[in-house]
Amino acid sequence: MIKMKDLTLGYKKEKILKNINLNVKKGEFVGIIGSSGAGKSTLLMSVTGGIKVFDGKFEVLNNDMKGIKKKDLVKLRKQIGIIFQGYYLVDRLSVLDNIVSGMLKDIPLSRALIKHYREKELKKAKELMEIVSIQKHSFKRCDELSGGQRQRVAIARALAANPKIILADEPIAALDQKSAKKVMNILKKVNQELGVTIIGNFHHIDVAQEYCDRILGINKGKIIFDGKGEELTEEILDQIYEDDKSYLSDSDDDN
Incomplete structure (x- = not known):
């Protein structure tokens, strides 16, 4: 899925990673x-x-990153789904709304703004809440949750997009x-x-x-x-x- 060969990476002119060889x-x-x-x-x-790729070969899901x-x-x-230490949830929205936001690539913005979700979207969100054991709090605002609960919501949101890789x-x-x-x-x-x-x-x-x-x-x-x-x-x-x-x-x- 991920291939790095003699890879050097960095920002602008600064090389951070050097001669990386990795196959995930x-x-x-x-x-x-x-x-x-x-x-x-x-x-x-x-x-x-x-x-930035300076030197070497770099592939992710068969894409040449150079x-x-x-x-x-x-x-x-x-x-690719990403989970951060700081959660990056919308605090004023519910657990359900935050998870469905992970499906935005499949939901028109107009429907998302008025929270008009289809049955299949709600079904998927409920399944994800069960996976991360947060279903009891589906209608709670995220700023009412503990840190651990918020991170579980973040995992469910990342999964909502059906990622092949989670970082x-x-x-x-x-x-x-x-x-x-x-x-x-x-x-x-x-x-x-x-x-x-x-x-x-x-x-x-x-x-x-x-x-x-x-x-x-x-x-x-x-x-x-x-x-x-x-x-x-x-x-x-x-x-x-x-x-x-x-x-x-x-x-x-x-x-």
């Missing part, structure tokens, strides 16, 4: 770890085509341990039962080890580890984080 297959759950500023978010968001046409990029982005940018960083576990269990369910490929950035190494099939360790714009969670040794973690020892306390942090 359909149905994988990939976690990215590394210090702040290592290039985790750049690698993640490059899948949407928003990062020089991709605008119309093809629009089509590609419709197949999760620090999806549990702002959540307590109990809420984080619920969100991660839902992401794993989406990955395993719906077959959606998921790639996420995680501060907590133990979370990545528990839920991800594969972990990428990044340091200074380079992938220096690509393997299973159980293969992460203290020596490898020292190579990924170097002098940044914050990951040691993160594993025991309830936040």
Whole structure:
């Protein structure tokens, strides 16, 4: 689904990621770890085509990302769902309305503005609410929900567009341990039962080890580890984080 070969990426004239070689297959759950500023978010968001390609080969869902046409990029982005740490929901709207907004590519704007949803759209929204266990709050405004509940709404909204890939940018960083576990269990369910490929950035190494099939360790714009969670040794973690020892306390942090 995603292929990178000898890839260098960045912004304007600045090269952030260098000589990246990566092949993500359909149905994988990939976690990215590394210090702040290592290039985790750049690698993640490059899948949407928003990062400049300097050198190498880069394909996403059979699209050549080097020089991709605008119309093809629009089509590609419709197949990618994104979940952010900050949720990015419309607080004054209900859970239902926020989820249906994820179907806007299939719903005319005129109908969306007056909230005139068809039966099939409501049915799909209800199914998604059940997947993320938020159906009891379908008519609540999103600003009345807890952080964990809001993130579950964000997952349902991302799924509303039938994505082939979901990018999760620090999806549990702002959540307590109990809420984080619920969100991660839902992401794993989406990955395993719906077959959606998921790639996420995680501060907590133990979370990545528990839920991800594969972990990428990044340091200074380079992938220096690509393997299973159980293969992460203290020596490898020292190579990924170097002098940044914050990951040691993160594993025991309830936040």
